[in-house]
Structures are given as C-alpha cells and as structure tokens.
Amino acid sequence: MKRIQFLLLALGLILSVQSFSQVTLGVRGGANLSNMFFDIDSEYGEEPDTKLKPGLQFGLMLDVPLARNGFSMQPGLLFSQKGFSFDMEEMFDDLLADQGLELESYEGYMRVRLNYVELPVNFVFKMEGLQFFAGPYFAFGIGGAMTHDFKATADGETLNSSDIFDKDKYKIKAVYKPVDNDAYADFMEDNNLYDIYRGFDYGVNLGIGYQFDSFQVNLGYSYGLGNVTPNYDADKYEMDANYTKGFIQRNRVVSLSFAYFFAN
Structure with missing residues (x-):
C-alpha cells in the first residue's frame, strides 16, 4: 500500500508541477534492450551466458527549466521492461561437450522479463536541438515472467523446451521483504512462480x-546499482548469510525513446 501511495504521489507531483508557466508535460515511449550483470562467487554457482532481451517503456515526463543557459530537469513516471535472455545455445554446447557430444543445431529462446514502474530524474543540458542528460532512477518491481521455446539437436536426438518445463510461461514475483526459506517452497508453488526478485x-x-519543435528522441543507457537478488532471512535461510552478497545481479539497459511535449 505504501508503494502505491508513493507512486500516486509522484504522479500527482508530475501533473501539478506542470501548472507552472514554463514547465511542459510530455508523453514518452520506446524500446529497451536489456541484460543482467552477474557477479557470482564460485561457491554459489557459475555466471550464466546471457544475451540482450527486447522490451518496452512508456509513460509521462516533464521538462522543467532550471536556468536560461540551457539546463533543465526532466523527471518521469514510466513503465519499463527489463531482464535478459539466456544464451541457451552456448549452455547446451558446454553441457554436451562435457558428455563427449556435439551440438548439431539449436533454435529458440529462453527469456526473463522483469517489469518495473520507474522514476527517472534526468538533468539535461541543451545546446540548440542537441541534448545531453544524466541522473538517477528509482524503480519498483511489479512482477514479470520467464518464457521459453527452444529445440536442440545432438547425436541425432532432439530436446525441446517442453521436455524440461511443463509450462511455456512462468510468473516471476517482486518481493520487498527478506525471504523466509521455511515457507519459500510453498510460496513458490502456491503462487505458480518460477522465481522472485528484489522489488x-x-x-x-x-x-x-x-x-525539434515538440518532439524529442533519446538514446540512453541505464546502469543499475541495486542487487536484484532478494534478501534472505539469515536466521531461517539454509545457506549462509552472505548469499545475497555473493550472488549479485544488476540491471543494464540500452534504450531508444521518443517523446512529445504538449504546448503549455
């Protein structure tokens, strides 16, 4: 409930600030190419091979002039899809090589999508039509999904994703509290979940x-600093308390977006 109130407050501020004479309201939409940075201690596993995953972003933004020399602030309220794709071809190739087999063919995908409501606060320097921007963002996870459809052939035999998974799509849930391992398995099964991530x-x-005029196009890069791995209750989780620090996942996103600012 507190997260919903915070997001409604942010939306209210964006709409109310637009009443100032030189502040303009805009709509924004575009595409993300996202991946996940992994830093995993060897005792907790190996870093997976991943690829870029496409996604969407859209929402509202403001342009708030800060000075006459071209500086402004552009806060926003966006829906943004992040995540990554597993490089299943390389994973199968390595797995089969360990068994003395050779991967003959592979096609398909396995993707993890994480959905966020995002609050970017970009500071912009304008030089005629050209703009340079930088600033922080804060994001709140609202769920996601793991989807897959792949086929690999080796030694004359074919393995489909349906041979491994019983569903084509699994839900992923954002969590905001430390995870109690005693109830973790039941929680995952009861909610039909594939995984969880820190919200x-x-x-x-x-x-x-x-x-140009009321239209704006941006090419951006988002460098996540938060660890997507959930916090686990150290007193109840079976692994040691350093697991979250030893299994680091951080969002990385390249985006291309378009915006239209309404006349004030």
Whole structure:
C-alpha cells in the first residue's frame, strides 16, 4: 500500500508541477534492450551466458527549466521492461561437450522479463536541438515472467523446451521483504512462480538526445546499482548469510525513446 501511495504521489507531483508557466508535460515511449550483470562467487554457482532481451517503456515526463543557459530537469513516471535472455545455445554446447557430444543445431529462446514502474530524474543540458542528460532512477518491481521455446539437436536426438518445463510461461514475483526459506517452497508453488526478485532497484541514466519543435528522441543507457537478488532471512535461510552478497545481479539497459511535449 505504501508503494502505491508513493507512486500516486509522484504522479500527482508530475501533473501539478506542470501548472507552472514554463514547465511542459510530455508523453514518452520506446524500446529497451536489456541484460543482467552477474557477479557470482564460485561457491554459489557459475555466471550464466546471457544475451540482450527486447522490451518496452512508456509513460509521462516533464521538462522543467532550471536556468536560461540551457539546463533543465526532466523527471518521469514510466513503465519499463527489463531482464535478459539466456544464451541457451552456448549452455547446451558446454553441457554436451562435457558428455563427449556435439551440438548439431539449436533454435529458440529462453527469456526473463522483469517489469518495473520507474522514476527517472534526468538533468539535461541543451545546446540548440542537441541534448545531453544524466541522473538517477528509482524503480519498483511489479512482477514479470520467464518464457521459453527452444529445440536442440545432438547425436541425432532432439530436446525441446517442453521436455524440461511443463509450462511455456512462468510468473516471476517482486518481493520487498527478506525471504523466509521455511515457507519459500510453498510460496513458490502456491503462487505458480518460477522465481522472485528484489522489488526495489536504483541506478543512473545517461545519454544523448535531440529535440525539434515538440518532439524529442533519446538514446540512453541505464546502469543499475541495486542487487536484484532478494534478501534472505539469515536466521531461517539454509545457506549462509552472505548469499545475497555473493550472488549479485544488476540491471543494464540500452534504450531508444521518443517523446512529445504538449504546448503549455
């Protein structure tokens, strides 16, 4: 409930600030290419091979002039899809090589999608139509999914994703409290979940853009600083208390977005 109140407050501030004479309200939409940075201690596993995953972003933004020399602030309230794709071809190749087999063919995908409501606060320097921006972002997870459809052939035999998974799509849930391992398995089964991730994320944005009349196009990069791995209750979790620190996952996103600012 507190997260919903915070997001409604942010939306209210964005809409109310627009009443000032030189502040303009805009709508924004675009595409994300996201991946996940992994830093995993060897005792907790190996870092997976991943690829970029496409996603969407859309929402509202403001342009708030800060000075006459071209500086402004552009806060926003966005829906943003992040996540990553597993490089299943390389994973199968390595797995089969350990068994003395050779991967003959592979096609398909396995993707993890994490959905966020995001609050970017970019500071912008404008030079004629050209724009440079940087600033922090704060994001709140609202769920996601793992989807897959792949086929691998080796030694004349074919393995499909349906041979491994009983469903084409699994839900992923954002959590905001430490996970109690005693109830973890029941929680996952009862909610039909594939995995969970830490709901709150934060990081920095930077990029370049161009504005002509009321239209703006931006090419940006988001560098996540928060660890997506959930917090586990150290007193109840079977692994040691350093697991969260030893299994680090951070969002990385390249985005191309378009915005339209309404006349004030």
